Amino acid sequence: MNGAGEQDRPVALVTGGGGDIGRAIALRLGRMSKAVAIVDIDEQAAALTASLVQANGCEARAVRADVANPEQIAHLVDAIEDAFGPIGIFANNAGIEGVVAPLHEYPEDVFDRVMQVNVKGVFIGLKYVLARMIPRGWGAIVNTASTSAIRGRAGLSGYVASKHAVLGLTRTAALEVAETRIRVNAVLPGPVESRMIRELDDQAGRASHGFRRAGATRYGQPQNIADVVAFLASREAEHVNGAAWVVDAGITAG
Numbered sequence: 126m127n128g129a130g131e132q133d134r135p136v137a138l139v140t141g142g143g144g145d146i147g148r149a150i151a152l153r154l155g156r157m158s159k160a161v162a163i164v165d166i167d168e169q170a171a172a173l174t175a176s177l178v179q180a181n182g183c184e185a186r187a188v189r190a191d192v193a194n195p196e197q198i199a200h201l202v203d204a205i206e207d208a209f210g211p212i213g214i215f216a217n218n219a220g221i222e223g224v225v226a227p228l229h230e231y232p233e234d235v236f237d238r239v240m241q242v243n244v245k246g247v248f249i250g251l252k253y254v255l256a257r258m259i260p261r262g263w264g265a266i267v268n269t270a271s272t273s274a275i276r277g278r279a280g281l282s283g284y285v286a287s288k289h290a291v292l293g294l295t296r297t298a299a300l301e302v303a304e305t306r307i308r309v310n311a312v313l314p315g316p317v318e319s320r321m322i323r324e325l326d327d328q329a330g331r332a333s334h335g336f337r338r339a340g341a342t343r344y345g346q347p348q349n350i351a352d353v354v355a356f357l358a359s360r361e362a363e364h365v366n367g368a369a370w371v372v373d374a375g376i377t378a379g
């Protein structure tokens with residue numbers, strides 16, 4: 126295999142690629158990749174993204190998998206590399222919001238599932254992709270955290286705890302690969318026009334405890350996040366490692 130060519134137009138893997146932000150990331154990475162593998166627990170949503178990436182002229186494959194299931198993720202990493210070659214870009218993006226509820230009423234089963242998907246899922250993705258990247262010595266990983274990784278949010282204890290953990294995993298992995306040409310960064314979106322934010326706003330509006338989103342004057346678009354993920358995955362960001370890259374139009378700047 127020609128290492129330089131693989132690095133010029135790498136294979137990309139996007140989890141949660143059937144969702145609003147993941148779809149935008151897959152489409153954006155399709156412009157700089159040899160092929161994009163789109164992973165989602167929702168098979169139809171992943172297939173739609175794959176067809177959109179293909180329509181733009183990039184090879185794409187949809188794969189149904191649960192990011193929190195190590196066997197499924199190990200298998201899909203093997204299958205993607207067998208089909209397309211080394212994974213050079215990994216957008217570790219799948220996540221769930223849980224519910225809006227005060228901590229003393231927050232359901233424990235929901236807390237467990239949020240941790241399972243958002244923390245263990247990100248860990249499993251890092252583990253199996255890094256095991257492939259480290260012997261090769263190159264690659265770029267972008268974990269989707271949130272501004273909930275650096276701020277508290279009333280009513281979102283599970284989500285906030287999980288996204289703080291994503292930042293911890295990002296920084297730890299970044300240190301472990303700091304002597305290589307592998308980079309691990311996090312993108313921290315503020316509120317983005319999406320199913321997830323509509324659901325959270327609906328729940329916050331309906332709930333008797335009256336939690337409201339604080340400070341969001343303007344919602345971003347999925348494309349805004351995808352553009353930053355593409356930058357972090359690119360050669361232009363070769364000296365960026367372990368960063369927590371906020372994309373929120375300044376909401377958390379104050």
Ligand SMILES: NC(=O)c1ccc[n+]([C@@H]2O[C@H](COP(=O)([O-])OP(=O)(O)OC[C@H]3O[C@@H](n4cnc5c(N)ncnc54)[C@H](O)[C@@H]3O)[C@@H](O)[C@H]2O)c1
Pocket residue numbers: 140141142143144145146147164165166167170190191192193218219220221222242246269270271272313314315316317318319320321322
């Ligand atoms: N939407 C926002 O405002 C916002 C803000 C900050 C961070 N984020 C983060 O961005 C990422 C993408 O969110 P989104 O807004 O596109 O939400 P979304 O719900 O539209 O997309 C998430 C996707 O992940 C998939 N998914 C869920 N659990 C999975 C699992 N176990 N295995 C595989 N796939 C799974 C879903 O099917 C869905 O397609 C998430 O990590 C989210 O926490 C979103």
